[in-house]
């Protein structure tokens with residue numbers, strides 16, 4: 131296991147406000163270096179950051195080469211104004227705004243584009259999401275515009291209908307993907323999307339006292355069933371921990387994600403994860419910089 135396909139160098143696995151404060155007014159190099167060294171010591175040599183608008187992922191990419199780590203970043207995530215993602219990303223209201231953000235991402239040296247197209251899981255109730263997703267038409271337009279500019283697209287998305295629409299849009303990877311149905315599973319496979327289920331963001335929560343552990347267990351089981359279903363259909367399942375999210379510390383989160391995926395996929399784990407990792411590494415190439 132050599133890659134974590136979804137981390138946030140900005141965040142600390144504890145509390146996002148405090149984590150962001152550490153990196154103001156500028157990214158904390160000493161902290162970033164400690165984390166890169168820890169990833170390297172664990173044998174992790176490829177990191178794909180989900181992005182942040184504070185420049186932490188971009189600084190991490192600059193430093194990563196010293197640690198022998200290939201580091202890909204979208205610069206910042208892109209979300210619709212008023213929807214989930216504003217705390218870490220930049221927002222669009224009109225399609226022209228979105229195109230301006232694509233230009234900003236390119237200018238910042240983004241390796242790919244990261245979209246936020248739905249809300250989060252509401253961990254207090256099985257099946258509940260925090261908000262409505264973007265429409266299928268919006269997803270198609272956003273993904274197509276990024277592809278037109280030569281960017282691969284990683285997208286945060288939850289819910290069966292939203293994931294199905296997003297997969298059909300031709301997105302390259304889908305992150306989280308809670309509560310899939312059969313149609314969504316088939317859409318992932320038929321469109322060769324890499325699904326990064328971030329099981330640690332659910333599996334690591336019991337014991338925190340913040341949620342009902344019985345609900346968490348039910349959510350995790352449902353995610354694991356869907357992972358097995360997509361794997362059985364021949365789909366791509368990637369190891370990405372969402373390190374930095376609540377209860378998902380850097381490096382330890384990568385290892386917990388490996389544990390959850392092994393528990394889910396059994397003896398097929400290595401072959402499945404390697405296939406997805408290969409896909410991501412070929413699609414999400416570090417941009418040629420300085421040219």
Ligand SMILES: [Zn+2]
Pocket residue numbers: 136137138180372
């Ligand atoms: Zn994330």
